[in-house]
Amino acid sequence: MGIIVQKFGGSSLTSKEFRLRAIYHIQKELSLGHQVVVVVSAMGRRGDPYATDTLIDHIKENGNSLPNREMDLLLNCGEVISATTLSSMMFQLGVSNTVLTGGQAGIITNDHFSNAQIKTIRPSRIFYELKRNQVVIVTGFQGMTESGDITTLGRGGSDTTATALGVALNADMVDIFTDVNGIMSADPRIVHDAEPLIAVTYDEICNMAYQGAKVIHPRAVEIAMEKQIPIRVRSTFTCDEGTLVTSYEKIVKNKEQFNIKDRIITGIAHVPNITQIKVFAKEGQYDLQLKVFKAMADHQISVDFINVNPVGVAFTVHDQVADMANEILESMGYMPQLTRNCAKISIIGAGMAGVPGVMAYIVEALTEKDIQILQSADSHTTIWVLVHQEDTEKAVLALHHKFFEIGTEKE
Numbered sequence: 001m002g003i004i005v006q007k008f009g010g011s012s013l014t015s016k017e018f019r020l021r022a023i024y025h026i027q028k029e030l031s032l033g034h035q036v037v038v039v040v041s042a043m044g045r046r047g048d049p050y051a052t053d054t055l056i057d058h059i060k061e062n063g064n065s066l067p068n069r070e071m072d073l074l075l076n077c078g079e080v081i082s083a084t085t086l087s088s089m090m091f092q093l094g095v096s097n098t099v100l101t102g103g104q105a106g107i108i109t110n111d112h113f114s115n116a117q118i119k120t121i122r123p124s125r126i127f128y129e130l131k132r133n134q135v136v137i138v139t140g141f142q143g144m145t146e147s148g149d150i151t152t153l154g155r156g157g158s159d160t161t162a163t164a165l166g167v168a169l170n171a172d173m174v175d176i177f178t179d180v181n182g183i184m185s186a187d188p189r190i191v192h193d194a195e196p197l198i199a200v201t202y203d204e205i206c207n208m209a210y211q212g213a214k215v216i217h218p219r220a221v222e223i224a225m226e227k228q229i230p231i232r233v234r235s236t237f238t239c240d241e242g243t244l245v246t247s248y249e250k251i252v253k254n255k256e257q258f259n260i261k262d263r264i265i266t267g268i269a270h271v272p273n274i275t276q277i278k279v280f281a282k283e284g285q286y287d288l289q290l291k292v293f294k295a296m297a298d299h300q301i302s303v304d305f306i307n308v309n310p311v312g313v314a315f316t317v318h319d320q321v322a323d324m325a326n327e328i329l330e331s332m333g334y335m336p337q338l339t340r341n342c343a344k345i346s347i348i349g350a351g352m353a354g355v356p357g358v359m360a361y362i363v364e365a366l367t368e369k370d371i372q373i374l375q376s377a378d379s380h381t382t383i384w385v386l387v388h389q390e391d392t393e394k395a396v397l398a399l400h401h402k403f404f405e406i407g408t409e410k411e
Contacts, residue, residue, distance in 0.1 A: 002172035003130070004029045007039040007140065007162035010051060011179040012236035013082055014044040019089055021236050025177065026135060027095065034172070035130045037165060038097075039140040040086060041158040042078025050081045052141075068113035072142070072152045076101070079139035079158075087137055097135040100125060102161065103144025105136075106168075109151045116143060116151035118160070121168035138165065156217025163224040163231065174224060174231045176216050181235040182243035183208070183215050186268040190393050191400045197266065199244040199251050201350050204266045207382050211269040211346035221245065248350050264358060265349040265403040268396055272389055274304070275322035276339040276374055279329060280312040289313055295328050305344060305386060307375060314375055316344065316386065339374060343392040345385050347399060353380045365402035371395050 006029070008022045022038075029036050046053035055074055059066050066074070083099045090097050106122035129136045140158030143151050153160050159176060166174035183205065184194040200208075202225035209218040215233055224231050224245070234242030281288040289308055296303050296317075301324065305316040317325050322338060329336040352358045359376075362383060366373060371394060375386040387395050 002034055003037060003169045004034045005037045005039065005162050005166045005169065005171045005174045006177060007158055007175065008041065008086075008177045008236060009158065009179070010041040010044050010048075010082075012177050013040060013086065014048060016089070018236065019086055022086065022177065023090055023093060023095065025175070025236065026090070027093075030095070030135070036135045037126060037130070037169065037171070038086070038135060038137045039158055039162040039165065040079060040082045040137060041140050042075075043082045043085070050078045052078050069149060072113050072150050075152050076139070076142050076150050079141055083137045083139045090135065090137075095135060096133065097137055098129045098132075099137045099139075100129070101139050101144075101150075102142035103148075103150065105138045105165070107143035107161065107164070109143035109145060109153070111145045111147075111149065111151065113149075113151055115154035116145075118143060118153070118164050121164055123165070123168045126165070126169065156219055159217040159220035160223065163220040163229065166229045166231075167223060167227045170227075171229060174229055176220075176231060176233045177236040178215060178233065179235065179237070180215060181238055181240055182233050183213070183267070185266070185404055186396055186400045187213075187270070190396050191268075194400065195404060197243045199246060200266055201248045201251060202245060203248070203381055204348055204350055205245050207346065207348045208267050208269045211344065211348070211382075211384075212271040213267070213269045216245075263349060264351045264355055265347055266351070267348050268399050268403075269346045269348065270392055270396055271344045271346075272392060273319045274316045274342050274344055274386075275319050275325075276305075276314060276316050276342050276386060277322070277325060277329070278312060278314045278337040278339075279334050280337075281310075282333075291332065292329065292334075295332060296325065299324065299328055301325055301328075305375060305377060305384060307377060316342065316375075339388075341389040342374060342386050343389045343395075345387060345392070345395050345399065347383045347385075347403070348381060350381050352383070359383060361402055362399065365398040366395060369394050369398045371398065 013019050042052045044051040087097050087099045108120050109116035109118050126136050140161040141153055162174050183197045186194040188194045206218045206221050231245040232242050279292050301321050303315045307314040371391045373385050377384045
């Protein structure tokens, strides 16, 4: 029997009704003859009693001085409560199961508390419980150091737990269950007729996740990609198959099965609240780039959207650190130009590689709507444009219309 790993996010476990929906999906895979490993997040979101953010807020209200090691002990509780609650309901329905913490499941991490990295997984306990015809419920988001300290994996940690276990167990599939029905071609809050994506590549979903789409954590996708373990992003509340995440080669080979047309663009994502910074070199200066980016790194300021030319550099930072970056550059004798309140729009698609005219379509779509392009960059699968934040929705709609509604797909 093949192994299926199912991850249920906090919004899928908030209520008893929602947990019963999760159990339905577990029982369905069991009925198909699969062995099932379930990974759970803490129940709910900020404000719900056991949610991770609620536990963090609890400490902020009680001293706000807990070291990261001890904070990880506290945050571990949310997933334990979630796992044992689901376990009790499954036993009531006659579904035998075993609950394992991340450490008991063999997830060994380094000691970077609150943002630990998985070093290795020793899945012998999971295999043992599966042989006993048990569903294995694993607390997501956490692991254990070699010395026995509990750690947490940072944001997206439960996604990472699921795909890392999928790799360690050589699973047939990793299902990421959320409150949305798969991955859409754009944010449906902006593009009301955004298209559901039947299949996307690992690279495409990583780019979409890094550029603002929050359906799955990119670190989790990268882990699955290494061993080519397929992922499905699905809704807990429907029976739909959701979006399959797999290799480009498998999508091309099975595009008729997936009912996918050849396409240039797969999706459009966006990141708001960023500031563009331009710095110009002094006459005869050739080390501007080194000095600027070293200064940003020394002050732990993350830079993005970098353009370098002989007379200067342009890059972006998050709005909240823009003043700090400006002060640093001014202290170095530069006069940086800041354009605040910008948004980065990402046009993503494995099918754009080698296809002429994609940038022309982008410029045309934005120009027709009088949207100024402040900066652009590209890779073989993604083109980025920087616009004023007030133009974000208009830009996403214009680009989506250009690529998805007027037939600019490859013939």
